[in-house]
Amino acid sequence: MSEQQTLSFRLLRKKPVEKLISETQGADPEHGHLGRSITLFQLIMFGVGATIGTGIFFVLSETVPTAGPSVIISFLMAGVVAGLTALCYAEMASMIPVSGSSYSYAYATLGEIIAYFVGACLVLEYGISASAVAIGWSGYLNKLFEIVFGSGLPAALSAAPLISDNHRLAVGGDGYINLPAAILVFLCCLMLIRGTKESAKANAIMVMIKIGVLILFIAIAVTGFSASNFQPFAPAGFAGISAAAGTIFFTYVGLDAVSTAGEEVENPKRNLPLAIIAALIIVTSLYVLTAVTALGVQPAAAFEGQEAGLATILQNLTGSNWPALILAMGAVISVFSVTLVVLYGQTRILFAMSRDGLIPELFHRVNPRTLSPVANTIAVALFVGAIAAFIPNDILWDLTSLGTLTAFIVVSAGVMILRRTKPDLPRGFKVPLYPVLPILSILSSLYLISNLKVQVYELFGIWLFLAAVFYFLYSVKKSRLEPKARITKS
Template sequence: MTTPSLGQRLLRKKPVRTYVAETSAPGTEGGLQRSITLFQLTMFGVGATIGTGIFFVLSEQVPVAGPAVLISFLIAAFAAGLTALCYAEMSSMIPVSGSSYSYAYATLGEGVAFLVAACLILEYGISAAAVSVGWAEYLHNLIWNVTGLELPRQLLTAPLVAEGYAIRFGGEGWINLPAACLVFLCCLLLSRGSKESAKANAIMVCIKLGVLAMFIIIAMTAFKSDNLTPFAPHGFTGVSMAAGSIFFTFIGLDAVSTAGDEVENPRRNLPLAIGLALVIVTGFYILVAIAALGAQAQASFDGQEAGLATILQNITGSRLPAIMLAGGAVISVFSVTLVVLYGQTRILFAMARDGMLPRIFERVNPHTMTPTANTFIVAAFVATIAAFVPSGVLWDLTSMGTLVAFTVVSIGVIILRYTRPDAPRGFKVPLFPAVPILSILLCLYLISSLSAIVFKLTGVWVILAATLYFTYSMRHSRLEKDGEA
């Protein structure tokens, strides 16, 4: 047998038929169980997308765009929709766990797939730590609003601080204990089974949508059309600047595609859930923005902390709505962390199944039909980061990982349309190839707007990932063992 060259190894692709064969007999030993319904899958997308951003984004972006921030939301939704359409086609064609890692493996080759996997770890694993750090503050605010008690600062903040390119000890805290506790609570829930986790997430998502609906209803009672003028005080420049920032509040829709191995009727339900989640998220964002803009003058948004809660308190004269919104934020972040951790474990599961990681990551508990060891390893890693590293450093890495993954999926759609035009697809991107090309250009534009520190941190991460690939993954790849170049 001829040993494949380095180039052949980097470019070898995993056939789509192999993906289909691996998931054709769900529930068998070593496989995951198809137990997630369309509704639960849709709530995965909504739960991972609607985080705390909508509770605070208006305070940041109304001063930039004025009431025309409504147009910014629509532009951001359109941009996110381009990528969502590409994910919908890829997930219907390759309905497996692994998200854009699996899609890249089938279209661009093993080397690119491993790079994408490294970016996905940034998007899911690192963002889970960042989100849980934020949850600690929201929990503290809720406890203070309800009881008037304050938790010790030493247990709420990380001992590390970031200065330029360096991270050192010197923070005011000892450990961010609530953040670490949240990660392990999500871990325990995930280890009970994907069906149970999906049910719990659906309940939490319904609660946070209910809280946002309460805000919309109450705020609309104080609606004044005069608050919407002047509509665009800073012109289209302000609108476009706000749209770029608001785009990141739509990140999370791709979490749907990490559940490919555990979804009922995946070719139909994966693209449908992505589309439904996008519609629900966009609808709530627009309605919340309209209600908030109509309820108070645009000048009041500048520097306003806990904006939605403050608006309700001004309307009702009571602290109760603020407490309910704080509770909604706590539940919101819990569900985001749960889904993001779920996505991370399934990506690692897919990589281990391909031989890219040790087999412990693909080992499935026969009782719960979940990768239990994988889940606890991820939880320990994420909890440690959340407990000791400041969130600002974490968010920098998350943005790059997300946009690279989005770009690769859009490229994959174009490649498979030409290389496998007759392959079965449950959904096809309309206006091909304009939609994936626009998605790629948008992602590259947003990547170019990231700061220099993001590129340097990502470069270090890529070097670490490449080291792992060349020393372990390339030699243990299933394609290597099967003799496929």
């Protein structure tokens, strides 16, 4: 490498795939590395755990008012787009089984500046998603308290002090702090600090509980099914379907979360592709079945503003508390797993960026006993917990979708680039119908992005501006690809 690099060269420099992989094997003693302890079943449960909970337990109250009963089509549309991207993720993950997910893939294919901004998108995506889920968990916990004790938590301790006025923050919320949401983030932080192996086992148990709870909901709800609730089917037309699909799409962050575990998975070239595809099939099937039965039980108009929606639906349908109690308890347990896996993914993205020198080294220090990045995990928990405690939920959903879709576009582009630049690199899985499917994945993701609200772009632009300032003041000089010499400007 030249002792001097122009600024343009620095922005576009790539990290060799071979170096990415060697770091995961402890070949570079300067950096921390993680241990491989996650099995295929646990990895599938990671994907399901990071996805189911956000989409079906909360987002119906956000999307049914937009699309009406045609929200079923929105779920299928989001699932198809996620499926196209899942195949691209499967190929990339089988080639580059490292922490960092689409950030690491972008570093190997598109260059440092693109990778850095993808990393910034992922940090936003995971952080906001974990906060949104924690707030939703607080609502189900409140519902559980109402069923068991006859009254919920006081608003002062279970609601944010800020509200969303046309997707803009303003003072005037019902409470001082959403304490349950902050406590959930703290508990997940403690579990992750104990180690990845223990966290993966606990998550697998919680995911099996949540699948059982959703099957119970479907079995009971189908007894009150009425086709009349599906009329009118699409009151807002295709525009409403597309807008709802864009909002729903954030729930598929679970697919990206699977690939963030690439450095800690047994036999990653085989297990990563299998886990991504299996998680997608399980998630989409349960989403559609739950949405159909929920819409068959109550009119679309009843979903708006409905807290702990699935539990409330069962309570209204049966006139009894026990089904709603079981569902609320299951939601409280299962949504814990969503927060756990999303926080895990956030820490692994930061771990990879720190190992590359783009953010402070604090984030890639690993505890030698638990092989987990403790300081990293605590920092993430403080950030996520603060957002969950003080920011209202509705401003967070679409912002997460934009970050997710941006990452998905990069992964699909990365597949095509590596097919040309590294055709002989071993692949445990190859995208079928290449290059049609990667191109369709990019186009469909761009379409969903175009349906998001203007305010989301404004907030996203502010975040990227702040990220750019940090990159040019810190990251570009600290990058591990930076030679120990003064840089010339182009």
